[in-house]
Amino acid sequence: MAQIVLNGVDKVYSGGVKAVDNLTLEIKDGEFMVLVGPSGCGKSTALRMIAGLEDITAGELVIGDRVVNDLPPKNRDIAMVFQNYALYPHMTVEENLAFGLKLRKVPKAEVKERVAKAADMLGLEPYLKRKPAALSGGQRQRVAMGRAIVREPQAFLMDEPLSNLDAKLRVQMRASLNQLHEELHTTTVYVTHDQVEAMTLGDRVAVLREGILQQVDTPKELFDNP
Ligand code: ADP
Numbered sequence: 674m675a676q677i678v679l680n681g682v683d684k685v686y687s688g689g690v691k692a693v694d695n696l697t698l699e700i701k702d703g704e705f706m707v708l709v710g711p712s713g714c715g716k717s718t719a720l721r722m723i724a725g726l727e728d729i730t731a732g733e734l735v736i737g738d739r740v741v742n743d744l745p746p747k748n749r750d751i752a753m754v755f756q757n758y759a760l761y762p763h764m765t766v767e768e769n770l771a772f773g774l775k776l777r778k779v780p781k782a783e784v785k786e787r788v789a790k791a792a793d794m795l796g797l798e799p800y801l802k803r804k805p806a807a808l809s810g811g812q813r814q815r816v817a818m819g820r821a822i823v824r825e826p827q828a829f830l831m832d833e834p835l836s837n838l839d840a841k842l843r844v845q846m847r848a849s850l851n852q853l854h855e856e857l858h859t860t861t862v863y864v865t866h867d868q869v870e871a872m873t874l875g876d877r878v879a880v881l882r883e884g885i886l887q888q889v890d891t892p893k894e895l896f897d898n899p
């Protein structure tokens with residue numbers, strides 16, 4: 674687990690669009706921070722900069738106790754979950770969960786243990802031998818989350834992970850995410866355009882508009898002073 678600090682961070686894309694404008698935000702160790710705002714407000718860009726998938730134009734990004742502006746994604750010890758799952762279609766659920774650990778040369782017995790634990794937390798045991806094509810959308814998203822969990826990273830970064838699910842599944846998955854966070858306390862940055870999601874998931878919610886941070890508050894404070 675680690676704090677994530679953005680200090681006066683800008684992102685200007687090559688076409689000249691300023692997607693993120695002087696963003697200063699301190700995400701505490703173990704905190705669940707939601708970035709919310711309308712499409713195009715710079716949420717994904719902010720998340721991708723934390724992940725190291727986009728360069729930072731100006732400012733400073735700290736993960737844990739080091740400045741990571743120039744650190745490649747694979748050295749940031751964070752795990753990302755996307756809305757389109759990004760599962761390997763030719764691998765079973767079990768193999769999908771284990772893949773990242775094998776790549777990192779985690780010993781076999783530990784891979785088995787971590788995969789079993791994540792499968793248990795996410796209710797995936799019955800599906801371990803299935804391939805992604807034989808899973809529902811909700812089950813696929815659980816596998817995608819499982820792949821992040823088994824890594825035991827310093828932080829989770831999630832980009833609209835529930836937006837491809839129907840309303841009923843979204844409610845279920847919000848409950849699962851809350852429960853996972855209670856158990857793991859992993860620092861999480863979660864991007865959504867859905868205000869209900871933001872209010873039910875976040876320890877705090879950061880509201881962005883046109884690349885500018887408008888407000889950072891707990892859901893209760895936001896509800897009382899919208
Ligand atoms: P959000 O995630 O809130 O929808 P984004 O971070 O995707 O917003 O986009 C913020 C702004 O940056 C938008 O104006 C978008 O068009 C622009 N943008 C996003 N990605 C790129 C890119 N690769 N090149 C140029 N402009 C981009």
Ligand code: ADP
Nearest residue numbers: 800803806807808809810811812813838839842
């Ligand atoms: P949703 O649309 O709710 O995401 P689906 O309609 O795709 O889910 O699937 C409903 C149920 O059927 C799920 O429990 C899923 O595991 C199962 N299922 C879907 N496709 C297959 C398949 N090809 N083989 C076996 N089970 C499947």
